[in-house]
Amino acid sequence: MGKSLDNFYKKQSLFYKYFLYLISIALIVFFFPRGGKFKYEFQKGKPWQYENLYAPFDFSIKKTAEEIESEQKNLTDNILVYYAYDDAIYQSAQQKYSQEFEKTFPIDALAASKRRDLFRLGNNLLDSIYKNGVFEQTISGKGILLVVNNEAKNLQPDQIVDFTRAEIIIQNELKNIYPEALRTQLTALLKGVIQTNTSYDKNLSDKALEDELSKISFTRGDVLEGKLIIAKGEVVESENFNILNSLKEEFESELWKGSNYYFILFGYTVLVALVLMMLFLFLKKYRPEIYSNNTKVTFIFVNILLMVFVTTLVVKNNESYVYVVPLCILPLILKNFFDARLGLFVHVLTILILGFVVPNSFEYIFLQIIAGIVTILTVSELYKRANLFISVGQITLIYITGYFAFHTIHEGNLENIELITFGIFLLNGMITLFVQPLIYLYEKIFGLVSDVSLLELSDTNSKLLKELSNKAPGTFHHSLQVANLAEAAANEIGANSMLVRVGALYHDIGKMNNPTYFIENQITNVNPHDDLPPKESAKIIIDHVIEGIELARKNGLPDRVIDFLRTHHGTTLVYYFFKKQQELDPEVEDSQFRYPGPIPFSKETAILMMADSVEAASKSLKSPTYMMIDEFVEKIIKGQMQANQFLNANITFKEIETVKKVLKQKLTNIYHLRVEYPE
Template sequence: MNYIFSKLQDNYYSILKIILFIVAIVAVIWVSPKANMFKYEFSIGTPWNHTDLIAPFDFSIYKTNKQIEEEKEQIIDNFKPYFKYDLQKTEESKAQLNKDFDDAWLANYNNKKDLKRKKYKRILNKILDKVENAGVIQHNSVLEGKDKGSIIRLIKGNQVEEVRLESFYDIRTANEYLFKEIDKLDIDDSTLFKNLLSHSLVQNVFYDEAVSKADMDQLMGKILPTHGLVQKGELIISAGELVNSDKYQILSSLKREYEKEIGTSESKIFIVGGLSLLIVLMFLIEFFYFRIYLSEKYESLKNIVLVLLSQVLLITIADFVFYNYPDFAYVIPYAILPIIVTAFIGSRFAIISHVITILILGFFAPNSFEFFYTQFTAGFIAIFAVKKLDKRADIFRASIYVFVTYMLVYLSMLFVQEGSLDNFSFTFMEYIAGSSILLLLSFPIIFLYEKVFGIITHLSLLELSNTNNPLLMELSQKAPGTFQHSLLVANLASDVLHEIGGDALLARTGAMYHDVGKMNNPLYFIENQGLGGNPHDDLTYEESARIIIGHVLDGIEMARKAGLPEQIIDFIRTHHGTRRVEYFFRLEKRLNPGVEVDKSEFTYHGPAPFSKETAVVMMADSVEAASKSIKQPTEQNINDLVDNIIDDHLANNQFHNANITMKDITIARKVLKKKLLSINHVRIAYPE
């Protein structure tokens, strides 16, 4: 029993990863559709590569989206909008004319010529009545593009009649008619009468949006989704027969109806069992691929959780859309998964996780082959676009690349299947455009994942490595010598990692912060002392060692207060590993010969570096600092310095926990020697 518990304890993380995969498998099976799956694959323009297909039951033939859209467009084109005749406006117009006429007559004739007043008033009312009774229509956007012969529906009271647009006046034509009628009278007061009529004229026919919309909705609602029936036992398609557009629609309708059928409880058990086996196989492939070929990344539990969580979420959303809104299957941003995984873990991890996810979704997606091919291609393009992801524009570029890829794949399939662009779908273009735009959700998701999983991306590293960062600004002001040293270490570490492979940006950023703890006591570190005295002269060797060692703990505290991620803090805590402050240790031994010196007082608390990046920063930090003590920086002196320091690191097991090989260390020696020789070159003496 103890042996079993011991094995469980030793393999705790391995067991936990297996449990995570099992949880992911169960979750995917749970959210996946449990309906029958149509076993035939088909596409337009290709032969039917199966036996003769007989209708297993009666089913309706569904219209294509294009057919439904055409019917809708036909309804819109032939629709007669509703306008309402406003009787109240007409009465107000008449009242206004009579009032204005009486006022004008009184002002001009002082109630003289009473007989003429009544005559002209009657004439003006008659002219205005003809216009207002016919209707003065208000201009509306629904009338744009319609000619005078177009028909609208006019609501007058409780009656609705169809009237041609030419029967109505607008303000311009109404005024033209009024003025023409006044000119026929050949009277002296024609200008006055024209002004009176024009002032009284009002629009009294208005577009009735509510009634028009209700009627339009009713007509749209009458559009049937089907247009025909296939009876049970009827031959649908023969073996080898070409799948044309009509056959394709019948087959699609059969597939749609077939997958709605739940079947018996026994068949459902087989469906769920088969589905479960397929999903288990997919995740087993992913598990062993991670474990065998990506073992370094697989070691991180966070990486496994991040990938599996992202896969389960995407599959859940996609399955919901497939089952409830199949027409919108291509709106989902499937390429967001490889973008996110590439940003956090790497492109190789992203490739396999994307392929497995698309394969699983291909079981349920409409037109499985087309779906898989399209998403497979788009996902790879997205990975190439964000392989480094060292600036935010990369995600915008990925979004554009994915959209172009979608278009090219769609057009190529359209040419193969149709042989023309007759069935080109702008609706599909809208779907893939929406999917490409939704890829920009990578920004907030990456930010959220960084907070949740404590993993940083290159985007965050670039922001942290900016020398305008508050903590680096403070370091440059309080400890300028340390700041310059940190920049040199960052460059050295980055150069080494570019040669041996590794995250150069992570090492560069970590190196810039590795000595921030020196800000608390900057003058106790030689690079900040200048030409002044050495404050260590007033301290015991133990006190000096305590201050030197303390900069690591101080740096960790400062970094945490500044909100730096743990990956950066790792460089602070490991850059001296578990080595001794050798200078003060030897002075203490010399001061107290024969006395056992407490080594713990002169030893850094560690830990030793535990990654390739932290190991390289330790090397770069040590050799850069030591190179300042060389009085004659010849090539031989620098080579000896680098070799001695790295040999000392190896002798003290500082790289024992880091995934760095002897070959890597040999290359690191060469790079550091070359760079230090370049940094410390001797300048020629200028003449006085």
């Protein structure tokens, strides 16, 4: 039992990777839309590259979204709306007419028969006007449905009466019948009693519109099983394109039903598993330091899952906005924390996974890969804000150019270009700019370090470097010199110069605890090592590495910076005190006089070891010449190579030669003898 537990603890890192691999596959497949994948790829305006396609089953030809939208708009514009008729207002108008008639035309004003005829005429006019109701204003363009006693009555535009038309009706009926004075009085009387007695019935109109919209068919015609849909080599035109899309939708929805569900699920799982396996193999073979770090592996997988999740979410809601998802954030982030090659590789793998989800997968994969390559090639020194804006502008330009090209291929012209697509690409670029706060968030969550953080750490006014300059000014000056040398060398061989500079600034902070025991901080001729045995002196010198690591962790320095503190002496020997001890005890072992290591494991840490040793030892040169500096640098670095200090670093002999050349040039500039001026 105990042995099994030991094996489990030894391999827990590997078990975690298995778990991460399986859970990532499960989540990605879960994110995928519930539908099969049509086995043919086709694009409008391009030839059909497969054999003759016959309908595998009966299916309906679906109308396009534009056709359905056009039908809905046409129906909405032309459907008759409902108005309610209020009979109570009509009855009130009649009563008011009778009352006002008595006041306007008293009994003694006219003959009885003439008065009766006049009253009857006015009443008939009122009935005629209210027959189809009185409206607030004329409704032009189409008729309406007037609801009277729960029955809908269809009124044409010329049957709709408003106040203006009512006045015209009155004047036409009274024309040349009575003297002008009577006509004027009766007209004024009728106009005074007429009121609007119709109102728009929104509920009934909306319900009628909804009922009519529900009757719109989303299909137009059927294709019977066995019918030729498209022949090999035939260009996919508008009609064929619609039929193929209808077959694709029907095919994918049918595939997901019944027992097919499990086969499709299995197929998706296998393909996603292959893609993620390629990522693990790449990390294991070419990035072993990342592969061995579960935090970094988790970080990479979290970013892949995030992009897959966001993209599938957009596709499920509205696939037209799939290019809003800023996929180029992925290579941006990975290049910032790791390197360009890994960033591009992960970007391509993520796009391959998304190819199962998005429409027009070839077009999508092409555009996204090109945009990813542009991202990798253009983005450098992300801590400079201008660089990010320039890169995002270039990415957006690539998307727009690609869209123009594909549109020209599909349509054969530049007509029908959708301007909203440009807005989508611009929005993509704006979202990509949010990579900066995202990088900061990732730093806090995963404990990684970016160039922006390195820039902040390189500030010599930071708390720790201020303390170093106060307690150990000689060490601080030495660190600045080493930083300049290491940065120049890193630039020459393409290493991370910002990381090297920060590592150099902090590599000797452990000397703050005992600054006077290090020669660069001694301002008098008194050397405290003179009163100590060599072993104890060597321990103080060696301990500055351990104490520096403790101090760095206490002040929250990132692990990538602490690596420089651990490796800048590797497993080299404190030679001076070892020789002194040998004079006292010829049989002494060198283990007590060696730094604990580890040895450098990257180009950057190897550069720092070389620059640190050369700069520190250069202080012993007296009246140096070009020849002396050349032999001096060669001797120090040759000794480090013979001590196998660079075995674990991915630095080549050619790069080491380049570093030596830079160090010689910089030291020559530092120690160059000036012309003596006369006093």
